[in-house]
Amino acid sequence: MQQKTAFEENDLSLLSVKDHVGTLTLNRPKQYNALSRPMIASVSTILDEINEDKNIHVVVLAANGPGFCAGHDLKEICNNRNEDYLEALFNECSQMMLKILKLDQPVIAKVHSIATAAGCQLVATCDLAVASEKARFATPGVNIGLFCSTPMVALSRNVSRKNAMEMLLTGDIFSSEHASNIGLINKVVKEDDLDKAVEELALKIASKSPLTLAMGKRAFYKQLESGISDAYEYAGAVMCQNMLTNDADEGIKAFIEKRQPEWTGT
Template sequence: MPELASPTPAAAPVTPLVLRADAEDGVTSLTLNRPDARNALSSGLMAALHETLEEIADDRRVRVVVLSGAGKVFSSGHDLKEMRANPGRQNYEKLFRQCSRLMLAITRLPQPVIAKAHGIATAAGCQLVATCDLAVAADDTRFATPGVNIGLFCSTPMVALSRAVGRKAAMEMLLTGDMIDAERAVEI
């Protein structure tokens, strides 16, 4: 597994791990570890997850990957604070390319990836769940692609979502921005 937080001198504050990795009996558990930011997918978190998945791909001891989120939610999607701090088309394109590469890494991983969702999974967080091979969710989990509520069409989650739930259900989620609960997610 890669170093997930850079070493710091003793006097400097410790950078928290944005991704925790634990392995036992062929199961590697990866935990998005930004609970204070609702596990928003920052560029740092996406880079750590992508690097870890690339290493796992070559590790024959790993038979399955379980992806979860620390704290009260699975993931609220892209880190909007980071996006606002780095505005501009080039920065957004770079971020979305990074996200697309991460999602492709999940689909290309030889081991199955299981999303273990709870709380909410919205926008790119919903995309992350939809990209995984399987998903399990706590009864109170809610899913949404709410970009339309602020004038955005969530085109990147559209691909994974339409593959996971079908075109019409995906379009309903994408065009309304409405939350669906875990029970409805199972139905579609």
């Protein structure tokens, strides 16, 4: 189904914007949204556009068709088995994942079905994830002689080492309930409730100060890279900077005066 978007559409990914929520939809349904190089380029372009759009406070990453994302396009890889192509492919995919992390806006994965390999990596890369009870997750590269090394980066930063290694070493398919239990996703809902659950979560976050969301997201990922002492020093500086913003001043006054805050993003 074609969507009206705030930006130019293309065949491989779509963007719609409503109530400060941008929905980026993967759109290779017949290929289970496999990440070909053109697909990666399409998603990366839209991520750049989202990052510049101050009207978008939250992003939902969704997908059309029977699968969320089947990972890399193996047929494309088989037709281009040379070092230059493969280096470019994995570099471009990694840069796309980093763009999700570096977006000012929080990103919610809306997982309705199977997410494997780089598709599972996408889910792990998003800040939050809500999945249907029918969704399934796997890093199955080991089954075809290809360890999921790049998905491993995001996976190992979201779940415990032993749970990550179990997924990577066995290649098994895991249920959405298991994915929730190990921390890969936030919530499992019934298939018919997925749209509503994601919308409610997105709107709740979109109601917050966009400046505060951006500052908080950047700080969250940066402090993870530091030792605990450096993390506290950095977080304290961010807290001070945040406290001096107009939105923090407005938020505190609104709380004291028992009214809804009016954010300016400054």
